């Protein structure tokens with residue numbers, strides 16, 4: 001018989017959580033279908049004034065695209081402010097690691113470039129001779145000049161940072177795209193320089209969440225269906241990790257893995273019933 005529910009006796013009670021950070025695919029939706037209980041949970045959180053955010057490691061799209069996607073799934077009360085991306089974590093990282101407005105070379109999509117500029121970050125053009133940081137996003141507009149610029153800056157000793165560690169971005173029907181982790185591996189192969197990755201599962205993601213929400217670590221939970229991204233983020237950042245079995249991982253995967261969630265639940269419906 002599987003043991004479900006609270007796995008770590010020291011973990012905070014679900015009722016004391018003041019901020020839920022939710023993964024999307026596998027957690028609140030499966031493709032175009034909302035997961036049972038997700039809408040009820042969001043309505044309940046909204047009604048009680050408990051914060052909730054959606055976090056994605058995908059830095060290629062603008063947050064507005066996710067608002068529209070969540071609205072299409074039937075979720076109400078989702079605003080631009082509800083969306084967190086690894087691009088936001090990167091902006092936070094750059095601003096907290098540089099005293100003045102950072103000058104950045106960014107290999108990213110036009111959406112990510114716009115997101116950076118809106119926060120006052122100065123972007124240097126491809127071919128630039130120096131920068132405070134060489135930044136790589138999940139860049140679906142990547143080209144040779146960008147690769148050359150990143151490699152040259154990294155080889156010169158400019159700090160090389162990347163938005164997310166993912167090797168592939170899964171698409172419909174078993175297809176995939178090479179993701180930021182694979183693009184970063186090319187730069188590392190050429191230069192020997194390893195990047196700092198800031199999205200899930202890095203503790204930088206939690207630093208960003210805590211700064212944005214102003215919430216104490218003990219009151220923030222990360223909810224997700226992947227052990228080595230969602231739950232590992234919680235472990236690395238010292239927040240509550242809630243694994244849901246509605247997506248990628250099974251109970252056996254958790255038993256065999258070396259990342260321990262604080263809670264194991266069938267789906268977000270169980271959070272809803274615990275809070276109701």
Ligand SMILES: [Mg+2]
Nearest residue numbers: 023025026225
């Ligand atoms: Mg997921």
